[in-house]
Amino acid sequence: MSYFGIGLHVLVAIYFAIHAVRTNQGMYWLFILFVFPLLGSVVYLFAIYLPSLRHSHGARVATQAISQFVDPNRALREARADFDRAPTVQHRMRLGDALLAAGNPREALEHFQAAANGPFATDPALLLGLARSQFALGDYPSADATLSNLFSVNPQARNQGEPALLYARTLAALNAPGTRAAFEQALTCAGDVAPRCLFADWLATQPDSADHQRAGSLYAEIVQDAKHWPRHAREHNREWLERSQAALASGVGRS
Known part of the structure; x- marks a missing residue:
């Protein structure tokens, strides 16, 4: 177990070292990360890595989700x-x-x-x-x-x-x-995909079989597209994906 722990510290330090080189951080970070892999990684995480993510879309979504969970x-x-x-x-x-x-x-x-x-x-x-x-x-x-x-x-x-x-x-x-x-x-x-799902919901309530077919197609598009969504898009559209999957499972759009 101790060997695994030591190896994990080194892997994390190597990851942060690569990040330091790619983002042109000071070379002293390499010394800190490899001489003090555990402590150096923790310091680098909070001093450099997390702030560098601040302006990414995924980080904003994650921050909002965490804030909502911690202090809704x-x-x-x-x-x-x-x-x-x-x-x-x-x-x-x-x-x-x-x-x-x-x-x-x-x-x-x-x-x-x-x-x-x-x-x-x-x-x-x-x-x-x-x-x-x-x-x-x-x-x-x-x-x-x-x-x-x-x-x-x-x-x-x-x-x-x-x-x-x-x-x-x-x-x-x-x-x-x-x-x-x-x-x-x-x-x-x-x-986002909300209009597609809500339109499909409405089409599924109409008497025309062609509307039911279109509803099934819209649901299927959402499920297919979801396979290529990044994580933040999947979280943002979770409700519509689950509704689409449930509708397809119930037989909407089948001839």
Whole structure:
């Protein structure tokens, strides 16, 4: 066991030494890593290696996940403190977003409604937050009206992933004409696989067998694409992948 431990320390030190050479760190790190492989590796990890990952996408996702696990209420606590200290519209909107993320759409709605009564009533971010809150509370007619207002003051929002998908989901919840076209639009500006999965969910509820076939194809695309996702993409899209796998297992899309 002791031999394995010594070997592992040396392997870690070699890994960090390679990193030091490739990133042009001082040559003294090689001396530290090989003379004191265990202590040197620990110091290098915190002094050089982790900071070098700070700006990578994977590191940001991991940091956010760890922060959420260790202190899940931090963002909400900080947003509430900022609003209590300075109740500006920006702080109110930030608090509303934090409340939505924390699963409290009712209080979020109160803040977005209060902000919508002022000079920022047509602010696109405010209108999107208001619509998200209304949708989360099941007030789909109000969400539809708010999104229509958003698209009126900011037509570009129709080509943005989040509002486009929210609009499609709202029309689907209302069983309204235009749902199919709204989902197709959401697919064209998607930043992840959520629109594909949600569109497939809607197609699977339609009476036409062709829609069931398309739903199965969309689910299958997600499962196939997932084989090539990096780890952070797999974590980000875990819910949609699992839903797609479950739908395929249930027979959706089979002739």
